[in-house]
Amino acid sequence: MSCHLAKKCASANNLCHALTRVRPMICIQRYSYAHDIDMNLSGGPVSVLKQKIARGELASDAYQMKVAQTLQRIYQEVHDYKPQQLNLLEKWFGSKRRDAPKGLYIHGAVGGETGSLVINHEWVQLYNELEAIRSACNETYDKASDKASDENKKKEQICLKVIISSGELFNLRDVYKASMVALFAGADFIKTSTGKDTVNATLPMGIVMCRAIKEFERLAGKKMGFKPAGGIKTAQEALQWMVLVKEELGKDWLTRDRFRIGASTLLHDICSEIVKTYEDSKAQFVDVSEEKML
Numbered sequence: 182m183s184c185h186l187a188k189k190c191a192s193a194n195n196l197c198h199a200l201t202r203v204r205p206m207i208c209i210q211r212y213s214y215a216h217d218i219d220m221n222l223s224g225g226p227v228s229v230l231k232q233k234i235a236r237g238e239l240a241s242d243a244y245q246m247k248v249a250q251t252l253q254r255i256y257q258e259v260h261d262y263k264p265q266q267l268n269l270l271e272k273w274f275g276s277k278r279r280d281a282p283k284g285l286y287i288h289g290a291v292g293g294e295t296g297s298l299v300i301n302h303e304w305v306q307l308y309n310e311l312e313a314i315r316s317a318c319n320e321t322y323d324k325a326s327d328k329a330s331d332e333n334k335k336k337e338q339i340c341l342k343v344i345i346s347s348g349e350l351f352n353l354r355d356v357y358k359a360s361m362v363a364l365f366a367g368a369d370f371i372k373t374s375t376g377k378d379t380v381n382a383t384l385p386m387g388i389v390m391c392r393a394i395k396e397f398e399r400l401a402g403k404k405m406g407f408k409p410a411g412g413i414k415t416a417q418e419a420l421q422w423m424v425l426v427k428e429e430l431g432k433d434w435l436t437r438d439r440f441r442i443g444a445s446t447l448l449h450d451i452c453s454e455i456v457k458t459y460e461d462s463k464a465q466f467v468d469v470s471e472e473k474m475l
Contacts, residue, residue, distance in 0.1 A: 226252040307359070308366050315341055315367030342408065343368040345390065348380025353389045360393035370406035376443055381411025384425060391429035404433065410443025416454045419447055 226249040233239040343363040347356045360371050371390055373382035387409055398404050407430070409422050419442055426434050434440050 226250075308362050311341075311343065311363060311366030311368065340369045341367060342370040342372055342406075344372045344375055344410075346375065346378055347373050347382070347386040347390065348378045348411075349374075353385065356386050356389045357393050360390045361397065364393065364397040364405055365401070368405065370408050370441070372408040372410055372443065374411040376411040376445075378411060382409040382413065382422075384421065387422065387425050388429060391426060395430060404439060406439045406441065407434065408441045408443055413442055413444040414446045415450045416447070419444070419451070 227246075230239070230245065230249040234241050239245070343366075345356060345359045345363065347359075350356050350359065363371050371394070373386060373390065374380075387407075391407060394405055394407055407426060413419055413422065422442060423435065423440075426440050430439075
């Protein structure tokens with residue numbers, strides 16, 4: 182398991198800045214989390230913050246210290262979490278239901294709205310893990326919403342996003358299996374990849390995942406979300422995914438509740454396209470106006 186805020190930020194200053202800018206999100210992974218966390222944070226965010234203050238790199242600030250203390254609790258939960266391994270018999274004859282990672286409860290206490298999980302490829306184990314996590318997500322927000330109305334409870338429900346890592350699977354059949362297992366276990370969204378995989382989102386894999394969502398809707402009567410990620414850098418590529426979703430799933434999926442794109446560099450290209458379109462239309466308007474004057 183790894184915490185996005187704890188593993189991506191190299192200093193306590195960045196950690197504090199990140200927490201004030203975005204809502205905390207826990208990413209749960211099957212594989213060892215120790216190498217994911219920056220080993221420079223050996224003492225945790227509070228230790229790093231104190232070291233930077235002592236070296237004069239940061240000014241002492243009570244608010245930053247409170248933020249670092251909150252992150253310290255998350256860091257400790259991540260550091261202490263040890264996933265239970267399956268033995269050979271459990272692999273073939275079923276696996277024991279295990280509790281969801283402690284990080285989920287910290288995630289709920291801090292106020293995050295989305296939990297991300299990278300799957301493994303053992304189907305029974307995967308289903309049991311996802312089911313336990315979905316249950317923990319519901320329990321966390323049920324407790325937080327005891328005094329809230331039913332409408333508010335629905336709004337506060339944690340969105341569970343399962344990352345299929347389609348590029349790491351051996352074939353499209355496994356992509357379909359993983360998608361169906363995730364959906365039946367309670368995933369709100371299935372995501373193509375983390376964005377850091379060797380092979381990111383491809384259109385054929387997207388088609389398979391969308392067809393799994395469509396089949397799940399037929400069987401369960403629920404419309405779940407789809408999120409392509411990784412390698413989507415231009416507005417044209419984003420349009421390709423939008424067309425794919427429209428053709429495979431229909432217009433009902435072209436909403437923020439059912440279709441999202443994970444691409445940090447895409448926003449810049451979209452902004453550039455908007456500016457370019459605006460400037461072109463403005464220039465065309467000027468040309469037409471000049472012709473009328475003549």
